[in-house]
Amino acid sequence: MPETSRPTQMHFFADLDVEILEQVDTVDETAPPASLWHDAWQSLRVRPIFWVSAFLILLVVVVAAVPRLFTSTDPSYCDLMSSYNPPGPGHPFGFDRQGCDIYARTIYGARASVTVGILTTIVVVVLGAVVGALAGFYGKWFDSLLSRITDIFFAIPLVLAAIVVMQVFATHRNVFTVVVVLGVFGWPQIARITRGAVMSVKNADFITAATALGVSRSRNLIRHVMPNAAAPIIVTATVSLGIFIVAEATLSFLGIGLPTTIVSWGADIAKAQTALRSQPSVLFYPAGALALTVLSFIMMGDAVRDALDPKARKR
Amino acid sequence: MAWYIGRRLLQMIPVFLGATLLIYFMVFALAGDPIAALGGERGLNPAVAAQLREHYHLNQPFLVQYLLWLKGLLTFDFGTSFSGRPVRDVMAGAFPVTIQLAFVALFFEAVFGIAVGLVSGLRKGKLFDSTFLIVSLVVIAVPVFVIGFTMQFLVGVKLGWLPPTVGGNVNIRTLLMPGIVLGSVSFAYVLRLTRTSVAENMTADFVRTATAKGLTRRRVVTVHVLRNSLIPVVTFLGADLGGLMGGAIVTEGIFNIPGVGNTLYHAIQQSEAPTVVSMVTVLVMVYIFANLLVDLLYAALDPRIRYA
Numbered sequence: 001m002p003e004t005s006r007p008t009q010m011h012f013f014a015d016l017d018v019e020i021l022e023q024v025d026t027v028d029e030t031a032p033p034a035s036l037w038h039d040a041w042q043s044l045r046v047r048p049i050f051w052v053s054a055f056l057i058l059l060v061v062v063v064a065a066v067p068r069l070f071t072s073t074d075p076s077y078c079d080l081m082s083s084y085n086p087p088g089p090g091h092p093f094g095f096d097r098q099g100c101d102i103y104a105r106t107i108y109g110a111r112a113s114v115t116v117g118i119l120t121t122i123v124v125v126v127l128g129a130v131v132g133a134l135a136g137f138y139g140k141w142f143d144s145l146l147s148r149i150t151d152i153f154f155a156i157p158l159v160l161a162a163i164v165v166m167q168v169f170a171t172h173r174n175v176f177t178v179v180v181v182l183g184v185f186g187w188p189q190i191a192r193i194t195r196g197a198v199m200s201v202k203n204a205d206f207i208t209a210a211t212a213l214g215v216s217r218s219r220n221l222i223r224h225v226m227p228n229a230a231a232p233i234i235v236t237a238t239v240s241l242g243i244f245i246v247a248e249a250t251l252s253f254l255g256i257g258l259p260t261t262i263v264s265w266g267a268d269i270a271k272a273q274t275a276l277r278s279q280p281s282v283l284f285y286p287a288g289a290l291a292l293t294v295l296s297f298i299m300m301g302d303a304v305r306d307a308l309d310p311k312a313r314k315r
Numbered sequence: 316m317a318w319y320i321g322r323r324l325l326q327m328i329p330v331f332l333g334a335t336l337l338i339y340f341m342v343f344a345l346a347g348d349p350i351a352a353l354g355g356e357r358g359l360n361p362a363v364a365a366q367l368r369e370h371y372h373l374n375q376p377f378l379v380q381y382l383l384w385l386k387g388l389l390t391f392d393f394g395t396s397f398s399g400r401p402v403r404d405v406m407a408g409a410f411p412v413t414i415q416l417a418f419v420a421l422f423f424e425a426v427f428g429i430a431v432g433l434v435s436g437l438r439k440g441k442l443f444d445s446t447f448l449i450v451s452l453v454v455i456a457v458p459v460f461v462i463g464f465t466m467q468f469l470v471g472v473k474l475g476w477l478p479p480t481v482g483g484n485v486n487i488r489t490l491l492m493p494g495i496v497l498g499s500v501s502f503a504y505v506l507r508l509t510r511t512s513v514a515e516n517m518t519a520d521f522v523r524t525a526t527a528k529g530l531t532r533r534r535v536v537t538v539h540v541l542r543n544s545l546i547p548v549v550t551f552l553g554a555d556l557g558g559l560m561g562g563a564i565v566t567e568g569i570f571n572i573p574g575v576g577n578t579l580y581h582a583i584q585q586s587e588a589p590t591v592v593s594m595v596t597v598l599v600m601v602y603i604f605a606n607l608l609v610d611l612l613y614a615a616l617d618p619r620i621r622y623a
């Protein structure tokens with residue numbers, strides 16, 4: 001503690017080191033800006049769960065896009081002679097009741113699930129984000145109107161509505177009807193989340209600043225509000241992609257999803273129900289593939305959520 | 316508070332009208348001619364068909380049909396199914412079964428979900444926590460019908476611990492396994508919600524204050540942490556009650572339970588429009604009221620929340 005030279009008064013000075021203070025004040029101009037997304041990436045890249053789920057998602061997407069890379073067996077070529085045959089060379093998972101190669105069917109089944117999952121999520125995010133953003137941003141009566149419409153669709157259980165509508169589409173059931181049905185009844189959740197996120201962002205100072213600078217309302221919404229409200233939407237969309245894959249499988253299981261002409265995990269699982277007693281592997285592989293796919297999307301959503309949440313990141 | 320409830324009840328009216336109109340449209344306008352299907356291969360006598368159309372108001376414009384049905388609904392007259400049975404009787408048979416099933420599921424997911432979630436939250440990152448975190452992820456990722464018939468096969472058929480199907484005798488013993496299957500996914504969500512919530516509250520200032528006051532850990536955890544952590548969980552459970560009743564279709568199908576899901580599924584397949592419309596409407600009402608109740612419970616659990 002340095003003392004002053006004045007004899008009459010004793011002064012105590014705080015222990016301030018001028019040099020260090022200067023260092024603290026210095027801004028490293030070369031460092032990248034610490035945005036939310038940059039921070040999130042920094043915490044994501046060190047988490048193994050992120051890389052595991054990213055790898056699984058990539059794998060499933062590649063399998064869905066080019067199944068030929070993984071098997072040369074035709075999934076719809078079935079020989080009753082090999083019904084329930086155990087695994088053999090070239091047929092690692094064995095055969096199902098109809099004598100179809102389980103491995104090939106599991107590989108080719110990825111396409112239906114992944115297509116339905118991705119397309120439905122796109123439909124749901126577009127519908128939900130537009131409705132939610134308009135309701136949250138413009139507010140007042142417009143919000144009341146859109147919120148009530150959201151409530152209406154939210155109140156009808158997804159699978160129930162899908163069953164009713166798919167029953168009507170009896171003659172032309174395909175990937176697109178499933179996507180439309182799940183999309184039309186699946187968007188309210190995203191709409192609610194978007195509305196909440198937009199409402200919490202729209203009163204921020206930088207939005208007021210943008211308005212003061214003469215940015216129009218619609219441009220403000222698109223360029224300034226939405227990018228800052230995107231985080232919860234992305235997290236929810238990632239998780240619900242998995243949920244939609246399960247919903248499609250449920251519909252196919254009930255026999256009103258994809259027709260049997262399309263190789264899909266849901267339909268194969270439904271067929272495996274009767275075979276469970278004699279050969280559990282018939283159930284195990286399509287169900288396992290489905291579960292692993294859904295799991296990877298849920299884990300990815302979890303990891304991204306943790307990374308985007310500053311509260312969870314500190315710990 | 317009364318104002319808030321009043322406003323919420325008023326808001327329900329357009330939601331109820333919109334949802335029922337949507338359901339009515341999906342079932343009646345999209346489904347084609349249900350009377351023609353009644354006759355089967357040979358077809359109905361035109362006079363009989365005309366009489367039936369008259370009786371079910373099928374010759375009226377769509378909106379008039381809907382309003383007539385709504386008028387009946389106000390006096391609890393749900394109409395008659397195309398097979399001639401009053402829809403009220405059909406529902407009176409199915410709903411008690413599904414309500415029992417839903418409560419078994421709710422009990423299972425609430426008790427086990429909160430208990431496991433609490434322990435996980437208190438020991439975040441430990442072995443117990445990691446194990447159940449993986450279990451919950453697997454339960455969410457594996458479709459409920461796979462869990463359903465795997466359990467049915469293992470527990471019901473192979474081990475013979477519980478009856479594999481329900482059929483006619485609906486009681487707590489037969490409903491136990493279906494209830495667990497139905498509640499399995501929600502169990503995972505309750506577990507995860509409780510865990511996150513408990514872990515977050517353990518570092519909250521009020522918990523530090525409670526510990527500093529010299530309260531026992533037991534009291535801090537049960538009174539201060541758990542009560543505050545249960546707020547999001549209660550919301551989820553309430554909203555889930557409606558979901559469980561509507562989502563029982565798959566479970567009831569697997570275990571052959573004569574409840575709402577099974578009845579509804581068969582009614583949909585047989586184009587029994589009056590039954591479908593009324594049953595779905597009741598389900599939607601349950602869902603809407605459950606949500607209102609949850610919001611009110613919110614205020615009761617958390618004094619910081621006030622409704623004006």
